[in-house]
Amino acid sequence: MMKNKIFKNSIATAILLFTVAGFSQNKSSNTVSLDVFYSKIQSEKKPQIIDARGPEEFALNHINGAINFNLESKDYAAQVAKLDKSKPVFTYSIGAGRSVWLADDLLKKGFKEAYSLEGGIANWIGNGKPFYANSKSKLTLAEYKKIIAENKDVLVDIGSIYCGACKKVKPVLETIKAQYGSNLKIVEIDLEDSPQVIADLKTVKVFPTLILYKDGKIVFKKEGLGDLKNDVDVALAVK
Known part of the structure; x- marks a missing residue:
């Protein structure tokens, strides 16, 4: 399938995934908060913003002004050569995996400054920063609020089809659906669609972010899967 295309049949991919796994355990010192990342970009006349995701992901949505390349790019070295080493480079990905690798690699290559965005594109778009999208959202905020208002219990799953952790949520949601049926409204929102x-x-x-509403009020908001099934059971058992 298209969403898995860039992660198959490549030795470089295996290296990348191993590296990302390492960074997920040890946060890079070059990973910065959204406020810091945004502030530094705003201070540059022509900021060098690099989207470290795959080309399919980039085509669907990205930070305004970003260009796309990463470890998988055939012309990676040529792309790096076009950048100004004396100026900061700002990298991001779906979370902070591929972008961490890229920022650190640029520093090793002699760049003065390179920063990776904590939380990646999820954090950027999820906090209302300017971005490009190639299509209109399928779900609007007004429609979202209507769903919350018209249903007693609502579980919202917000993620991306390119997010590995988000894929682990889906079978859990199916189990929850089977148990609660029409008594619990489940809303799945993907970055690519909305x-x-x-x-x-x-x-x-x-990503993923999971929110449980009861009578229009947030019962819990989870960043990551955790023990979602148990959390829902406990929350909905409360009278």
Whole structure:
């Protein structure tokens, strides 16, 4: 399938995934918060912003002004050569994996400054920063609010089809659906389909983000899967 295309049949991919796994355990010192990342970009006349995701992901949505290349790019070295080593480089990915690798690699190559965005594109769009999307969101904020208002219990799953952690949520949601049926409304929002509603909510920092509403009020908001099934059972058991 297209969403897995860039992660198959490549020795470089295996190296990348190993490296990303390492960074997920040890946060790079070059990973900065959204506020710092945004502030530094704003201070540059022509900021060097690099989207470290795959080309399919980049085509669907990206930070305004960003260009796309990463370890998988055939012309990686040529792309790096076009950058100004004396100026900061700002990298991001779906979270902070591929972008961490890229920022660190640029520093090794002699760049003065390179920063990776904590939370990646999820954090950027999820907090309403300016971005490009190639299509209109399928779900609007007004429609979202209507769903919350018209259903007693609502579980919202916000993520991306390119997010590995988000894929682990899906079978858990199926188990929850089977147990609660029509008593629990489940809403799945993907970045690729509805980026604007994610931006309008201004509550997402990472993918996946899971929110449980009861009578229009938030019962819990989880960043990451955790023990979702148990958390839902406990929350809905409360009278």
